[in-house]
Amino acid sequence: MEKKSFTFEEIRQKLVNYCVYQDRCHAEVEQKMKEFILIPEAKEEIILYLLKENYLNEERFTRSYIRGKFYMKHWGRNKIRIYLKQKHVSEKLINKCFDEIDERDYEKTLKKKFEDYYAKQKGLKEYQKKSKTIKYLISKGFEYEKINDIFE
CATH class of the missing domain: 1.10.10 (Arc Repressor Mutant, subunit A)
Incomplete structure (x- = not known):
């Protein structure tokens, strides 16, 4: 794929728009910059500009x-x-x-996800339902200790 050439100003404006559309992290902006042919100094200057103007935070x-x-x-x-x-x-x-994340919201969400998933497990023994539910909640990113508290 041929890289189109833009002026420094155009590239800077494209990156401003990229950051305005939705909050971005440094890594995403660095990745986006790879679409353009820029010398390291120009990249640095754009990053500094985005930080200074609070487009990148x-x-x-x-x-x-x-x-x-x-x-x-x-x-x-x-x-x-x-x-x-x-x-x-x-x-x-x-x-x-x-x-x-509000701690009460976190516990409420975990409890709801637990109840919804647990209720869907049909025709299984109790320990199988429990084990499948724990695996599911871990895959959703909840901490084992927190999940275990629900079973207590």
Whole structure:
């Protein structure tokens, strides 16, 4: 695929639009920049501009990512953490931003997911239903300790 050539200003504006459309992390912006032919100095200048003008804000991105994945997709913390790490967000920032999830909401969501899934298990012995449900909830990113509390 031939890379189209744009002026520095055009590329910068394309990246501003990319960040305005939805919150982005550094890794996504770096990835997007690969579509353009840019010398390292130009890349750095664009990143600095995006940061200075607050188009690129790693904490804002992390917070909105956590809210979206929990409140819309009902992911648990472990799954959210894994996906944020793949985007090169630091452990420290991830931990700081987890306060976006209200603890009561988290427990309510886990309980609901548990009840819905558990109720669907037909024709199985009790321990099989329990084990399938635990596996399912772990795959959704919920912590084993939290899941176990429900069974208590």
